[in-house]
Structure formats: C-alpha cells, structure tokens
Amino acid sequence: xxxxxxxxPTLHLIHKAFEIILKDHHIPYKKxxxxxxxxxxxxxxxxxxxxxxxxxxxxxxSLGVSIGVLAQSVLAPIIPTLRNL
Numbered sequence: 001x002x003x004x005x006x007x008x009p010t011l012h013l014i015h016k017a018f019e020i021i022l023k024d025h026h027i028p029y030k031k032x033x034x035x036x037x038x039x040x041x042x043x044x045x046x047x048x049x050x051x052x053x054x055x056x057x058x059x060x061x062s063l064g065v066s067i068g069v070l071a072q073s074v075l076a077p078i079i080p081t082l083r084n085l
Contacts, residue, residue, distance in 0.1 A: 003067060003070065004064075011035070014067055014071060018075065021075050025079055028047065029047055030046045030047065030048070032044060032046070039060065040056045040059055041056070041057055042056055043055040043075075048085070055074070057074055
C-alpha cells in the first residue's frame with residue numbers, strides 16, 4: 001500500500017510498521033510514536049534511558065512509497081543509534 005496522504009489511519013499503520021522493524025532488529029523500547037509536525041513527520045523513541053529522542057523526516061518524501069519501505073528507509077540508518085539509547 002503506497003501512502004497517498006498523511007492522516008491518522010496512515011500514521012497508525014506507519015507506527016505498526018516501525019514496531020515490526022524494531023522487533024525484527026531486537027531494538028527494545030518503552031514507547032514509540034509517529035506524529036505530524038508541519039511539513040515533517042517525527043519518530044519519537046523512548047528507550048531504556050526514559051528520555052524521548054526525536055528523529056525527523058520530510059512528509060513530502062513519504063508520499064508515494066509503501067509503508068514498509070518508508071519504515072525501513074527511516075529506521076535503517078538509525079538502528080545503530082537506537083541500540084545505544
């Protein structure tokens with residue numbers, strides 16, 4: 001399913017995709033969230049330190065790609081960082 005708009009159901013599906021990828025890579029977390037902030041999307045990650053870390057990417061670049069591809073492209077570069085948080 002390609003993303004055609006950013007709405008609550010789409011954000012929920014992106015959240016689920018992020019959970020799957022984190023579990024597949026054995027990345028522990030207390031809470032995660034995906035929120036819209038103007039022209040950006042934010043990945044909120046609370047790890048073992050209980051501090052919330054924010055990772056941003058362009059909302060416009062999210063349109064037209066599948067949810068799984070989006071989740072993988074956002075998370076793949078930060079997985080090493082997430083392991084240490």
